[in-house]
Amino acid sequence: MALDTRERVRRAAVKLFAAKGFHGTGIRDLAQESNLSTASLYHYMGSKEELLADIMRGCLRTLLDSATAQTTDVEDPAIRLSRLVKLHVRTHARLPRETRIVDHEIHVLAPATRRSVVALRDSYESLWADAVADGVASGVFTTAHPGVTRLALLEMCNGVARWYSPRGSMSLDDLASHYADVALRAVGACPQRSPEGQSKGE
Amino acid sequence: MALDTRERVRRAAVKLFAAKGFHGTGIRDLAQESNLSTASLYHYMGSKEELLADIMRGCLRTLLDSATAQTTDVEDPAIRLSRLVKLHVRTHARLPRETRIVDHEIHVLAPATRRSVVALRDSYESLWADAVADGVASGVFTTAHPGVTRLALLEMCNGVARWYSPRGSMSLDDLASHYADVALRAVGACPQRSPEGQSKGE
Amino acid sequence: MALDTRERVRRAAVKLFAAKGFHGTGIRDLAQESNLSTASLYHYMGSKEELLADIMRGCLRTLLDSATAQTTDVEDPAIRLSRLVKLHVRTHARLPRETRIVDHEIHVLAPATRRSVVALRDSYESLWADAVADGVASGVFTTAHPGVTRLALLEMCNGVARWYSPRGSMSLDDLASHYADVALRAVGACPQRSPEGQSKGE
Amino acid sequence: MALDTRERVRRAAVKLFAAKGFHGTGIRDLAQESNLSTASLYHYMGSKEELLADIMRGCLRTLLDSATAQTTDVEDPAIRLSRLVKLHVRTHARLPRETRIVDHEIHVLAPATRRSVVALRDSYESLWADAVADGVASGVFTTAHPGVTRLALLEMCNGVARWYSPRGSMSLDDLASHYADVALRAVGACPQRSPEGQSKGE
């Protein structure tokens, strides 16, 4: 099954933006990597910046949708946080380039576009904030600085995208579970009675 | 006390590289921020890339020297790791822009320069690796994947540079201690009997 | 017949490089003379230096090919030398700008490019050297310093590019014949019995 | 005896202008070659262009003065031409860099300066023109195109600066005599009865 041209361009952009940065990647680099002329490129994207924004929004939307699906109607804040962490870690391990782009290149976007991306990110992070806040409210979590804790946990998990290798010694499931444990400990929950079994889902 | 021009240029670069990225920062931006003409800029730097490399090396050397000073002749691996984490967190909280530049812009450097910077970073990280390895060897730490643990901890601490604000609710000392606790837990040490009192030093 | 753009650029470069020198000619001068923007210029050339090298190689290749065609299978060294001189003079009179560029700007080229151009020039000059050497070997020529003689003759003929004007009082044929006579005298041959009739060809 | 600084600058300029061309030589190159700072350079020269003009004028004035001294009050046009050629050849062999600068870089000069240099050159060349004209008028020379002949002879001799090496197989005296012979033959004089003995003088 031949790869859709638009998708080829997207992948080229993901590869190059992650490796050399948005400003370090020229339109000619994208064209070459996509096996297209620079002019043809513009049949498949609006502008370089829109291409970047599309990648970011796609990544964040997937994350947000998955996270929403996995936490909706889940009462226990510990289970919610655990699932969020596992999903986040898995996503950053599997799509390190997309997630690094989201993490590193937001400053590039023009204000209007940036707002739309940041809004998505905020929606996603509010799932984390809610889980933490609910845990604190119900007495399951104890943390003096919920906001700080949320950010610290998020950044810790983001880091996975910068070092995880599927060829390494650790399985993705173990990794995700390990990070979930660390997170629950960080909010003062008792992860030794694991809130739920190994979740494979994403 | 008037600020040395060379230092003014360095600060301008730190500010702009951190905010807009190396490739997103033009030589004219640097000149304006330094209150210099673009031509004058070149009295105080070799090239834009050398300026970047100098900033990176300066940051890493300071970190390496401080870390070495604080861990040399310290037997206990838990104390060493604790001090490394605290220093790292403090440095990333106090110099978030320098450290983010080190973390984000290494790919920009030409191979030869990159090697020199990476060598410094490796020297620094080997202090972490040694502490973890010694702890494991002496049975104080238990971690199945020392390499992964080191990277995960480093990235967790790096994250501080991306969110910490001195105007926030958490003091730098509390933050550093907190991260040290998390780190010791992550390697299976027992931080409840804190390996040493609150160290204020850097 | 409209002039190919690439050729327009080449002619502009020939005109300007000859008049103001390579380093004295800016990319903006070339663009203006070619009726192109500076950016468009780069559709038709690799770089300013490659444009120069192309001009040089084109000129030398034409000269080499013509010279080879006119001297191959010619036994008599006097006839060969005579033809080489006439061709050289004619070429320098007709294409004074190209030939002056070849003569004046070789030092500009980067080492690798320079080697390729010098190799062409050496191939061409070896035709002269062979003619002289064969003439000496067969006793037709007498010159104590064949290498010096070759260089002196070449430089004498190169000079034509610096002063000949088609509006002057001397026809190109007369000029070429005259130089051939001088050359044969210089190697001690007897040109009064002209080695061949007036050759109009090139 | 230490070398006067002004003279050191002049020699540096001669070396570099000859090797890389006027426009190919930067003020920094000159400073480095002179062991001076760029600012100090301006104590010893007016501007880069004036330095060039000074070199040219110096070279031409020396040539003109020597030529005048050697031909004044000499009746025989053959002797005059012979001496002019010998002097010219010797000068171009001994000072190939200065003479090449005169030959190659006149187009660089601003109109006013150029006029002053060209005036000197014209004065010098008029000695040649006079010798040829007198020879033709008195019937000693026969050449249908005196102007062309003068230019061709001059260029032939100029060529010496581009190839002569003092380490070569030919002495300077032989070379100069040889060129004088060629020149006299070219104007139809009979050099076999050499117009005068070997002149060593310059």
Add this chain to the structure above:
DNA sequence: GATGAATGAGCTTTCATTCAT
């Protein structure tokens, strides 16, 4: 006499993008 500091103007080249075909 010597020079670090400074600069406006300029350099060659590349940028992202458009458009006619």
Add this chain to the structure above:
DNA sequence: TATGAATGAAAGCTCATTCAT
């Protein structure tokens, strides 16, 4: 759909020169 041609703007950097010290 695809692309050669085209470009205004900007990139990083160097130019020759001046001047206060």
